Amino acid sequence: MQTWIQKICRKAGYRWTAAAIILLIGIAMYSFLFGAVRSDHYDLELFQLSDETVRSAKTVVDPVKTEQERQRVATDLEPSYQFNDGIADNQSAVMDSLFGYVSEAPDEIGGKEPTLPQMIEKLKENLRLMETSENGLRLTDDMLRELLRLSEKELESLQQNLKSIVSSRLEQPIRAEEVAAARSAVEQDIRENERIPAAVLQAAITIGRFAVIPTETVNAELTSMQVEQAKASVEPTRILQGQVLVQEGQVVDREIYRQLELVGMTEEQADYKPAFGLALFVLASTGLLWMVLERRGASQMEKVTSLLVLLAVLLITLALMKLLAAVSDNFDVVIAFLFPTALAGMLLRLLLNERLAVYVTFLLGAIGGMMLQEGSAVTLQMEIALYIVFGGLAGVYLIERDARRARLLQTSLAVGGVNALFIGFYLLIGQSQYDLTEIGFYFAAAIVSGILSGAMAIGLLPFFESAFGLLSTMKLIELSNPNHPLIKKILTETPGTYHHSVMVANLADASCEAIGANGLLARVGCYYHDVGKTVRPQFFIENQVNMKNPHDSLPPETSRDIILAHGSDGAAILKKHKLPREIVDIAAQHHGTSLLKFFYHKAKEADPEIPEADFRYSGPKPQTKEIAVITIADSIEAAVRSMKEPTSEKIKKLVDAIVEDKLKDGQFDECDLTMKELKTVKHIMCETLNGIFHSRIEYPKETK
Numbered sequence: 001m002q003t004w005i006q007k008i009c010r011k012a013g014y015r016w017t018a019a020a021i022i023l024l025i026g027i028a029m030y031s032f033l034f035g036a037v038r039s040d041h042y043d044l045e046l047f048q049l050s051d052e053t054v055r056s057a058k059t060v061v062d063p064v065k066t067e068q069e070r071q072r073v074a075t076d077l078e079p080s081y082q083f084n085d086g087i088a089d090n091q092s093a094v095m096d097s098l099f100g101y102v103s104e105a106p107d108e109i110g111g112k113e114p115t116l117p118q119m120i121e122k123l124k125e126n127l128r129l130m131e132t133s134e135n136g137l138r139l140t141d142d143m144l145r146e147l148l149r150l151s152e153k154e155l156e157s158l159q160q161n162l163k164s165i166v167s168s169r170l171e172q173p174i175r176a177e178e179v180a181a182a183r184s185a186v187e188q189d190i191r192e193n194e195r196i197p198a199a200v201l202q203a204a205i206t207i208g209r210f211a212v213i214p215t216e217t218v219n220a221e222l223t224s225m226q227v228e229q230a231k232a233s234v235e236p237t238r239i240l241q242g243q244v245l246v247q248e249g250q251v252v253d254r255e256i257y258r259q260l261e262l263v264g265m266t267e268e269q270a271d272y273k274p275a276f277g278l279a280l281f282v283l284a285s286t287g288l289l290w291m292v293l294e295r296r297g298a299s300q301m302e303k304v305t306s307l308l309v310l311l312a313v314l315l316i317t318l319a320l321m322k323l324l325a326a327v328s329d330n331f332d333v334v335i336a337f338l339f340p341t342a343l344a345g346m347l348l349r350l351l352l353n354e355r356l357a358v359y360v361t362f363l364l365g366a367i368g369g370m371m372l373q374e375g376s377a378v379t380l381q382m383e384i385a386l387y388i389v390f391g392g393l394a395g396v397y398l399i400e401r402d403a404r405r406a407r408l409l410q411t412s413l414a415v416g417g418v419n420a421l422f423i424g425f426y427l428l429i430g431q432s433q434y435d436l437t438e439i440g441f442y443f444a445a446a447i448v449s450g451i452l453s454g455a456m457a458i459g460l461l462p463f464f465e466s467a468f469g470l471l472s473t474m475k476l477i478e479l480s481n482p483n484h485p486l487i488k489k490i491l492t493e494t495p496g497t498y499h500h501s502v503m504v505a506n507l508a509d510a511s512c513e514a515i516g517a518n519g520l521l522a523r524v525g526c527y528y529h530d531v532g533k534t535v536r537p538q539f540f541i542e543n544q545v546n547m548k549n550p551h552d553s554l555p556p557e558t559s560r561d562i563i564l565a566h567g568s569d570g571a572a573i574l575k576k577h578k579l580p581r582e583i584v585d586i587a588a589q590h591h592g593t594s595l596l597k598f599f600y601h602k603a604k605e606a607d608p609e610i611p612e613a614d615f616r617y618s619g620p621k622p623q624t625k626e627i628a629v630i631t632i633a634d635s636i637e638a639a640v641r642s643m644k645e646p647t648s649e650k651i652k653k654l655v656d657a658i659v660e661d662k663l664k665d666g667q668f669d670e671c672d673l674t675m676k677e678l679k680t681v682k683h684i685m686c687e688t689l690n691g692i693f694h695s696r697i698e699y700p701k702e703t704k
Contacts, residue, residue: 014300018293021307025314026286029367030278032318036325036371037274044266046257050246056239056263064258065237073230080222081175087215088170092163094130095211098137099159101126102147120144130210137210143203150200161196162204165189166211173216183209239263285363292359305468306352310360312464317344317364321371328372333438334384336372337423337445341388342395342415342453346408349396350457350472351464361392383426387419394418395453408474412454419446471580476524479583486531486577493534496542500637501526503692507633508626511684515677517625525586526630528579532570532587536562542638556603560596560615567591567617582626589627590634592667593619621670628671629681632659640689651689655682 008017044050105119105126123144130137139147150158165186174182186208190196196204239245239259246256260266289310293303320339328335344364348357369385398411423446427434434442465475482488491498505526513519537543539550539562551559570587593616600615622628635658640646643654659682662668668678 014304017304018290018300018307021304021311022286022290025289025307025311026282028311028315028318029285030282032322033278033281033367033370034275036373037278044246044252044257044260046252046254048252050248050250050252053248054245054260056241056243056245056259058263059241060239060263061236062239062259062262063236066234069237070231070234073234074227077223077227077230079218080226081173081216082219082222083173083216085171085215087213088167091170091211091213092167095159095163095166095207098127098130098207099155102144103152103155105148116145116148119148123148135210135213137206139203139206143200143206146199147203150197154197158196158200158204161193162190162208162211165193166208169212170215174212174214175216176214179212179214183212186212281366285366289359289363292355296353296355305470306356309351309464309468309470310348310356312467313344313347313360314364316460318367318371321368325371333441335445336368336384337387337419337442338449338452339368339372339388340453340456341391341419341449342412343456345392345396346399346411346453346457347460347464349399350461350474351468351470354396357396358393361396362389364392365389387422387426390422391415391419391449391453408458409451409454412450412452412457413447414450415453416447416450419449422446465580469581471521471582473520475580476520479579480520480524480527486573486579487527489534490527490531494530494537494540494543496545497530497533497537497540500542500641501528501530503637503641504529504630504633506692507637507685507688508630510688511629511633511681512626514680514684515625515629515673517629521582522626522630525583525590525626526633528570528574528583529586529590529630529634530566530570531573532566532568534573535566535569539563540566542641551599556599556606557614560599560603563596563599564615564617585623586627586630589620589622590630591617592621592631592662593617594631594662594665594667621667624671625673625677628668628673631667632662632681633685635662636685636689646689648686648690652686655686655689 012020044054101123105123106114108122108126109118120141124141127137127139147155147158169182169186169189172182187205190204190208191201239262245259245263246252250256252260257266293306296303296306320343324336324339345357345361348360365385365388366380368388369380369382372384373381394415395411398414399408420443423442427439427442461472461474464470465472478484482491487498490501505523508522508526509519511519512522533540533543538547539559541549554562567588567590571584574584574587595612596615596617600610600612603610603615622631636655639654639658640651643650659678663678673681
């Protein structure tokens with residue numbers, strides 16, 4: 001796949017290739033999430049039976065119910081009343097006018113002696129306004145006759161008694177609905193008053209009842225204000241998320257259908273807002289992914305490979321989420337807690353880097369909160385999102401750089417512990433009640449989630465390594481095992497080369513770590529870099545023990561071919577055994593295009609015109625910092641080993657000379673090793689070599 005990726009990048013260019021892969025990532029996210037954010041729609045007809053129970057997908061305000069509740073509150077509100085203390089005086093004045101008409105009736109009729117019928121007619125004419133008033137005074141002719149027959153003193157006494165009885169009632173609050181009772185009470189008082197003549201009792205009762213009117217009236221302005229305040233205080237009536245709108249087998253009446261339309265769940269309604277919202281989420285996610293990727297210090301080819309790995313990891317995790325979401329309705333518990341929270345984080349931490357692993361962990365937390373939600377709502381379920389984030393971050397940060405498979409399983413158990421802590425938080429802070437079976441399931445799910453994360457990461461790592469040509473820390477640890485067939489081959493067939501490789505590995509590892517390069521890769525690469533010497537071991541000086549140097553009897557051209565071939569031979573052997581490309585590159589590039597000086601000068605003695613290029617390694621020159629450091633370490637270790645009495649000063653001069661020679665020869669032109677890093681490499685190698693070739697203390701000989 002690595003070759004295939006390189007061909008695409010060369011043809012389309014890095015940016016177009018990266019943009020296409022990011023587009024695929026966005027399409028994958030949108031496709032998996034669309035079903036989770038899309039509102040459900042039901043084909044329900046008015047006045048037909050529902051074939052399923054329908055719950056509201058969201059919380060909305062019901063304006064009809066809200067208005068009905070406001071009207072009910074306004075209707076139930078007691079109006080504000082205001083007592084009018086001037087009513088008693090007004091009604092007293094009305095009664096004074098009435099009795100004034102009675103006493104003045106004879107005087108208003110011309111003639112010496114007006115007749116009673118004439119006075120009655122005149123009085124009726126004067127009282128007509130009172131008869132047409134709201135209360136409607138109804139005095140019969142008999143009542144008027146009896147009033148006219150009273151003497152002036154009797155009439156004045158009747159007037160005072162009635163005013164006293166009525167005023168005592170009107171001084172108390174009387175509402176409209178209480179007027180009838182107040183009139184009855186006034187009538188009773190009149191009947192019980194012995195000073196009122198029996199002949200005018202009915203007239204007195206009629207006048208008394210007429211005079212009683214409401215003294216406490218509604219304050220319309222204040223009442224209206226209170227009604228508005230009461231309406232405003234009414235909380236809007238809502239259709240809640242998850243609320244049952246219609247039961248299975250229930251008739252869909254107008255009210256039910258109205259609520260279904262209100263929440264947008266009828267077949268005729270289409271809500272495009274979730275689709276647009278999801279598009280914004282995907283756009284923001286992929287944009288941030290691009291920024292995180294660009295911040296990574298890697299080559300364009302490595303960035304494209306990283307994007308493809310991210311796409312594969314996302315597809316796997318999204319598929320797992322989809323599977324859990326599909327079967328979640330069959331369980332009474334939240335099975336989303338079984339999701340392997342740290343799977344993506346572990347894979348990306350081992351295959352790529354920590355920054356990408358952390359970002360994808362947060363991204364999957366948000367995605368999981370949408371895809372693994374419980375209930376009918378289109379929303380983000382925070383407990384699931386936080387569960388994935390906490391478990392994922394635990395997996396990312398608990399994995400060590402030199403993680404072995406056993407260590408990865410230990411990390412998985414630690415992730416399970418973090419998951420269990422979050423489950424404890426979830427159960428304690430929630431308002432729901434759980435029985436022992438549910439509590440046991442959730443804690444078991446947390447542990448299973450952690451173990452699944454590690455187990456699946458171990459199972460998927462070889463696939464990613466082989467499919468994308470990646471070299472994980474775990475793979476490097478496995479390749480460093482002394483029981484590996486090629487390392488065994490080097491040890492048994494070329495023991496001198498093996499020792500040399502171990503020494504070079506120590507130098508290269510320490511130097512790479514000091515400049516921020518991959519020390520583990522450099523160490524493991526050193527173990528295999530001279531595997532090509534196993535083809536003709538006796539032609540290399542470190543393997544010539546107690547034997548004559550065969551190069552002494554060979555022409556320099558033949559020796560040249562043998563020595564120069566060990567790089568390509570090693571690369572071929574490593575490819576045959578399917579070792580990672582990075583290890584093969586170290587074997588092929590660790591001499592760069594450097595000159596085989598000894599045999600070149602030997603050949604030049606016989607032919608001064610011989611081309612220098614014929615005695616150079618085929619290369620290419622080191623392409624990475626790690627290979628450049630190995631190149632230096634390889635030359636320095638061989639040179640220092642040949643020194644008779646190495647001292648700190650000699651070692652330093654030798655290291656400076658070798659590095660200076662390679663620098664002038666242009667061996668570092670094709671890698672990004674800086675002069676500052678080169679200075680650090682020289683310093684670390686000198687310290688390491690001083691530790692290896694330190695001066696031994698000369699102990700005094702024993703005296704007998």
